[in-house]
Amino acid sequence: MTTTTLLDVRGVTMRFGGLTAVNQVDLTVGQGEIIGLIGPNGAGKTTFFNCLTGLYVPTEGTVSYRGTILPPKPHLVTRAGIARTFQNIRLFANMTVLENVLVGRHTRTREGLLSAVLRGPGYRRAEAESREKAMELLEFTGLAAKADHLSRNLPYGEQRKLEIARALASDPGLLLLDEPTAGMNPQETRAAEELVFAIRDRGISVLVIEHDMRFIFNLCDRTAVLVQGQKIVEGDRETVQSDERVITAYLGAPFDGTGSTASEAEK
Amino acid sequence: MTTVRSTETTPVVPIPSGPARILTAAGATGTAASAFLAWTWTSGFPGDLTVYGYPGGLQWLTLAGALITLLLTLASYHLPGLRWTSPSGGNNGILYAALGAAATTWFTLIAISAELGGLANLEPGGWAAGATSLITLLGALGLPLDRHPRGAGQGITRYLGLRLAKVERPLPPVRELPSPIEVLLIVVAFATGLYAITFGLDTDYGELFTAYLLLAGFTVAALTKSGLVTRLRALAVKHRTVTTGAAFAAAAAFPFTQSSDQYTSVATNILIFATVALGLNIVVGLAGLLDLGYVAFLGVGAYAAALVSGSPASPIHVHFPFWAAMLTGAAVSIVFGVLIGAPTLRLRGDYLAIVTLGFGEIFRITMNNLNGTTGPKVTNGANGIPRIPDLVSPGFTIRGLHIPAFDFGRKHSIGGLELGRFSNYYLLMLLVTAFVVLVFARVGNSRIGRAWIAIREDETAAEAMGINGFRLKLLAFALGACMAGLAGTVQAHVSYTVTPDQYTFAEALPPNSAFLLAAVILGGMGTISGPLVGATLLFLIPKKLEFLSDYQLLAFGLALIVLMRVRPEGLIPNRRRQLEFHEADIPDQAASPETALTKAGA
Ligand SMILES: Nc1ncnc2c1ncn2[C@@H]1O[C@H](COP(=O)(O)OP(=O)(O)OP(=O)(O)O)[C@@H](O)[C@H]1O
Ligand SMILES: [Mg+2]
Numbered sequence: 029m030t031t032t033t034l035l036d037v038r039g040v041t042m043r044f045g046g047l048t049a050v051n052q053v054d055l056t057v058g059q060g061e062i063i064g065l066i067g068p069n070g071a072g073k074t075t076f077f078n079c080l081t082g083l084y085v086p087t088e089g090t091v092s093y094r095g096t097i098l099p100p101k102p103h104l105v106t107r108a109g110i111a112r113t114f115q116n117i118r119l120f121a122n123m124t125v126l127e128n129v130l131v132g133r134h135t136r137t138r139e140g141l142l143s144a145v146l147r148g149p150g151y152r153r154a155e156a157e158s159r160e161k162a163m164e165l166l167e168f169t170g171l172a173a174k175a176d177h178l179s180r181n182l183p184y185g186e187q188r189k190l191e192i193a194r195a196l197a198s199d200p201g202l203l204l205l206d207e208p209t210a211g212m213n214p215q216e217t218r219a220a221e222e223l224v225f226a227i228r229d230r231g232i233s234v235l236v237i238e239h240d241m242r243f244i245f246n247l248c249d250r251t252a253v254l255v256q257g258q259k260i261v262e263g264d265r266e267t268v269q270s271d272e273r274v275i276t277a278y279l280g281a282p283f284d285g286t287g288s289t290a291s292e293a294e295k
Numbered sequence: 296m297t298t299v300r301s302t303e304t305t306p307v308v309p310i311p312s313g314p315a316r317i318l319t320a321a322g323a324t325g326t327a328a329s330a331f332l333a334w335t336w337t338s339g340f341p342g343d344l345t346v347y348g349y350p351g352g353l354q355w356l357t358l359a360g361a362l363i364t365l366l367l368t369l370a371s372y373h374l375p376g377l378r379w380t381s382p383s384g385g386n387n388g389i390l391y392a393a394l395g396a397a398a399t400t401w402f403t404l405i406a407i408s409a410e411l412g413g414l415a416n417l418e419p420g421g422w423a424a425g426a427t428s429l430i431t432l433l434g435a436l437g438l439p440l441d442r443h444p445r446g447a448g449q450g451i452t453r454y455l456g457l458r459l460a461k462v463e464r465p466l467p468p469v470r471e472l473p474s475p476i477e478v479l480l481i482v483v484a485f486a487t488g489l490y491a492i493t494f495g496l497d498t499d500y501g502e503l504f505t506a507y508l509l510l511a512g513f514t515v516a517a518l519t520k521s522g523l524v525t526r527l528r529a530l531a532v533k534h535r536t537v538t539t540g541a542a543f544a545a546a547a548a549f550p551f552t553q554s555s556d557q558y559t560s561v562a563t564n565i566l567i568f569a570t571v572a573l574g575l576n577i578v579v580g581l582a583g584l585l586d587l588g589y590v591a592f593l594g595v596g597a598y599a600a601a602l603v604s605g606s607p608a609s610p611i612h613v614h615f616p617f618w619a620a621m622l623t624g625a626a627v628s629i630v631f632g633v634l635i636g637a638p639t640l641r642l643r644g645d646y647l648a649i650v651t652l653g654f655g656e657i658f659r660i661t662m663n664n665l666n667g668t669t670g671p672k673v674t675n676g677a678n679g680i681p682r683i684p685d686l687v688s689p690g691f692t693i694r695g696l697h698i699p700a701f702d703f704g705r706k707h708s709i710g711g712l713e714l715g716r717f718s719n720y721y722l723l724m725l726l727v728t729a730f731v732v733l734v735f736a737r738v739g740n741s742r743i744g745r746a747w748i749a750i751r752e753d754e755t756a757a758e759a760m761g762i763n764g765f766r767l768k769l770l771a772f773a774l775g776a777c778m779a780g781l782a783g784t785v786q787a788h789v790s791y792t793v794t795p796d797q798y799t800f801a802e803a804l805p806p807n808s809a810f811l812l813a814a815v816i817l818g819g820m821g822t823i824s825g826p827l828v829g830a831t832l833l834f835l836i837p838k839k840l841e842f843l844s845d846y847q848l849l850a851f852g853l854a855l856i857v858l859m860r861v862r863p864e865g866l867i868p869n870r871r872r873q874l875e876f877h878e879a880d881i882p883d884q885a886a887s888p889e890t891a892l893t894k895a896g897a
Contacts, residue, residue: 081759106761118756120749130742131749135761137742141770144741145734155741198761 032059033095034202034233035110040079040089042072042257049075051257052089057202062224062234064244066268067254068277073237074115076254077204081105081112093202107135111200113191115207115237121180125171125190128179129162132197162197169193169223185216192223196232203227205236209243221246245269253277302460303444308436315437319389320368322431326361326396329427330354332420335407341500344407344421353403356506357424360396363514364431367392367521371438381521383464386438388521390459393435395513397428399506406502466522469529477530478537484527485538489545489552495835496558501842504835539732546725550718551709559717560789561838566724567786568806569830572814573731573823574778579812580821580869581739582771583751584640585648587800588655590808592776594798595631596624596783598662601680601793602673608680610673617686617703621727621784628780629773636772640765643754655800655808662795679794685716686723686788703788720789727785731778732823738774739821747771748821803848805834817858819865828866 035057042050049072057063067073078084080091085100092098093108111132120128137158143151166172169189174182179190188208195203205224209217217240224234224247238244244251245265252262255277261268268274306315334344334354342352350358367389370377381388404425408414441460472480491511498504518524531538550559575589603623605614615623639650666676674680685704690697701707703719714722738744746767749757758764787793801809810833818829836854840847858866 083755083759102755102758103761103763106759112759114756114759118753118759120752120756122752123745123748127745127748131745131757131762132760134742134746134749139742141738141743141774144738144743147737151741158742194760 033057034059034061034093035080035235036092036095037080038090038092040076040086040091042075042079042084043087048257050079050086050254053254053257053259055252055259055262057233057235059201060228060231060233061249062228062236062247064248064251065235065237065254066239066241066244066251071254072257073254074206075257077112077206077237080204081110103135106198106200109199109201110204111195111198111202112204113188113195113206113208115210117184117187117191119179119187119190119194121178123179124176125166125179125182126159126162126175128190128194129165129197130158132194133158133161135198162193165193165196168196168226185212188212188220189223192227196227200232202233202235205234207237207239209238209240217243302441304439304441306437306439307442307457308433310437312437312439315434316368316371318434319393319431319438320365320434322427322429322434323361323365323368323393323396325427326400326424326431327358327365329420329424330358330361332423333418334403334421334424335411335416335418337411337416339411340407340416341502344403345418347420353399353406353503353506354424356503356510357396357400357403357428360392360399360510360514361428361431363517364389364392364396364435367517370521379526380518380523382466382526383520383522384467385464385520385522386435386440387459388517388519389438390432390435390440391513391517391520393428393431395510395517397432398513399510400424400428402506402509403502463520463525464522466525469526474534478534480527481530481534481537481541485541485545489548492831493549493552496562497553498839501839504839508836543725543729546728547722550714550721551712553718556715556717559715559721561834563717563721563724563789565831565834566721566728567782567789568810568814568834569827570724570728570731570782571779571806572811572818572826572830573728573735574775574782575811576815576821576823576826577735577738577747577778578771578775579815580826581744581751582747582768584768584771585644585651585812586772586775587648587652587808587812588658589651589775589779589811590798590800590806591635591655591658592628592632592779593783593786593806594658594662594793594795595628595776596780597787597793597797598674598680598783599627599780600624600784600787601683604680604683604787606680606683608675608678608682614684616689617723618688620686620788621781624784624787625777625780628776628783632773632776633769636769640768640772652800652808655798659795659798662798674795677795679792680787681792683787683791683793686720686785717789720785724782724785724789727781728827731781734774734778735823743767743770804837805830813855817855817865819867819869821869822865822867825865825867825869832866 033056035055037053037055040050040053041048051072053076055063065073065076075084079086079089082098082100082102082105090097093105093110096108098105098108098110120131123131137154139151139154163172163175166175169192171186171190171193174186179187182190192203192205192208208224209220212220221243224236228234236244236247250262250264251268253260253268253271253274255273260273260277261271306312310318330350331348331354333347336345338345342354344351344354366377366380370381371384371386371389404417404421407416407421441464443458443460445458495504495507495511498507515524549562553559571589571593574592575586578584578586578589600620600623602609602611603613603615603620605612635651635654639647639654642650661670662674663676664670665673669676685702687703688701690700692698703723704716706716707714707719746757746762749760749762750764750767754764790797799807801807805811805814814829814833815826816829817833818827819825837847837851840850843850862868
């Protein structure tokens with residue numbers, strides 16, 4: 029595809045003491061693409077996401093978004109236009125569904141302490157706009173009827189959707205999804221596929237970690253495979269499925285790569 | 296029966312409900328009547344309970360408790376005109392009211408026997424009151440009550456074998472009333488509230504206050520179970536402005552009900568304490584930052600105001616007018632909030648608590664050492680800054696309208712009523728409280744407030760949503776400090792002297808950091824009225840329990856344990872927590888399987 033590059037990751041490495049969780053990974057995501065990231069448990073996928081979003085400061089390497097290098101601060105990354113969800117759902121449990129999404133609007137609104145106390149017309153307009161936008165996102169993800177429920181009381185699948193709605197509220201250009209269908213039944217998984225397509229149709233690129241291969245190959249333009257912190261292959265469905273290293277990695281045969289420190293430290 | 300699921304409607308004592316109801320009504324009538332008899336032979340017991348034909352002291356409380364029980368019991372007969380007292384139609388409220396009357400009565404009887412030395416000091420009237428209150432209780436226990444099925448109960452009443460349901464009954468739909476009548480109801484409710492609170496404040500001996508607290512606690516529980524509280528709350532939410540106005544009008548009316556400064560000085564100190572607690576609630580309740588040294592900011596405000604007050608002991612020989620002194624106190628507190636917050640707020644959780652505790656102590660020790668020998672002479676060390684003159688608002692003229700100077704230390708008379716020095720400060724402090732309430736309410740429900748709550752809930756996720764955690768925490772810290780500082784400026788003038796020992800971590804009397812935190816947690820984190828109520832109770836209980844002398848702290852500790860056991864979510868739970876309880880208790884409201892299934896396609 030000849031599209032503009034949104035995300036450009038160069039040589040990102042993350043070491044925890046002796047363990048190299050992510051090792052020299054390069055990855056690009058173009059405008060309007062859906063990219064998959066797969067790999068066995070403990071391969072370093074979530075760690076890689078954390079490096080992209082500033083939760084971890086990578087030991088080496090750079091992450092650029094729309095041509096500028098991102099500082100490793102989560103709130104600046106989000107402001108730049110990358111939003112994410114978490115593998116282990118991290119909603120604001122005691123806030124309502126609507127409030128969760130409103131928090132997602134934080135970087136796109138400016139109202140400070142003084143305007144909150146004075147409540148002038150500008151403040152009220154901004155607040156109404158935020159609410160409208162949040163409700164629109166709840167409609168989009170199908171949660172509008174539950175806007176006033178506490179997010180902790182939502183069923184699991186809806187909590188995952190709410191995380192997506194909350195992430196979308198920051199008007200991202202790139203959305204990172206960490207195992208969005210974990211714990212979902214087949215119907216819900218299919219609905220989630222539809223949702224990811226609908227997100228792309230809004231002009232938002234998606235980078236998604238998944239273990240569900242059908243989900244990945246249905247959705248993704250390209251898929252990268254991470255094994256023991258290294259990207260061993262990247263390409264379309266055929267390339268990935270026919271790659272021997274991928275097969276051995278998933279079937280559990282000993283991986284004969286250079287990142288042997290990882291396998292030792294994992295024991 | 297249309298009761299809430301997971302409860303059953305059964306009596307505790309197996310008697311038919313018809314006779315049980317009659318027994319309750321008769322018992323309550325008897326208790327009310329016996330309040331008019333003599334309970335003891337000597338006026339050695341405070342309140343003079345020796346008079347026939349007229350209740351005195353503690354007997355008034357028994358009378359009130361018995362009448363509330365009677366009212367609720369009669370309402371359960373569906374008597375027209377009484378239905379409003381018990382919209383839920385359940386009997387649990389009657390039981391709580393009967394418990395309140397019995398507790399008050401028996402507390403009185405035990406107090407008489409203990410203080411006068413033996414049961415022999417009870418007159419037949421006292422025995423009659425005790426017996427009838429127990430009969431009422433027995434009757435109430437025979438009514439069909441909402442209870443947990445055996446083995447399912449979670450509440451404290453499980454231990455007593457009562458297994459009373461915690462869940463409130465769903466109320467029947469409201470009959471629409473004309474708006475003016477609803478407003479009138481709110482006003483009546485606040486007038487009653489003002490009367491009840493004034494009564495509690497004015498209690499002049501510990502026994503009366505203890506019995507008052509017992510009765511008040513049970514009555515609130517009774518009216519909550521009867522559904523009246525829920526109805527009133529719904530009204531209050533509907534007419535929010537009227538309610539807020541009525542609350543402040545009632546508070547402002549308090550000094551006019553007082554003939555001396557004795558209790559207005561207490562009330563002023565309560566307001567100071569409550570305002571600081573509300574400020575702390577921004578830090579703890581909204582942003583979730585456990586600050587164990589918060590009282591230092593009250594101290595900073597008080598010291599700053601004292602230094603510019605024109606006190607002869609202050610090394611700075613300036614005398615600011617009252618508004619400038621208040622702004623100075625608030626501004627200096629903000630500066631200190633930022634100075635202390637900037638290095639500490641990078642820590643999370645327990646670490647922050649420990650470091651703030653340390654800073655609180657550093658403040659006190661520093662104030663002790665700025666005495667001219669161990670440090671520069673600024674604060675007079677342990678002697679503090681004494682003889683702080685009263686605040687004076689200078690006179691000025693706007694557009695030809697002359698506003699005369701106002702000296703807070705002088706008596707003023709408004710509409711024929713004398714307002715003393717403490718009343719003046721009380722009213723000033725009430726304005727400060729109103730300001731803090733306004734700021735809390737508006738900021739709490741805004742972009743900033745939501746960001747604070749998000750940080751409290753999950754800081755990592757909040758940052759991933761684009762919230763600059765450090766900056767917002769610093770903002771919460773500074774705003775909280777500003778509120779405490781404002782209160783501190785008034786406190787310095789009210790108490791004439793500021794000394795370092797007023798600002799410790801823990802003490803037997805408020806305000807100190809531990810009490811402030813207790814007020815927030817006891818009252819209800821993240822709410823406005825919670826810390827106000829919590830602070831009032833925490834101020835009054837130790838003060839009124841002084842008659843217990845050595846056992847004062849023990850009794851206070853017990854009272855706290857009981858309160859936290861009965862209401863772990865605080866006296867006035869947050870709307871969120873209410874929602875949480877509501878939805879958790881009524882399973883078919885929130886996470887029902889149908890709703891989970893219907894939402895599969897996006
Ligand atoms: N903060 C940390 N400190 C030390 N080791 C870590 C840390 N975070 C992750 N790791 C290690 O890095 C490796 C990669 O973990 P990561 O969570 O990124 O795997 P993953 O590919 O997301 O796995 P899964 O599919 O199970 O989610 C694991 O061995 C993990 O133990
Ligand atoms: Mg993972």
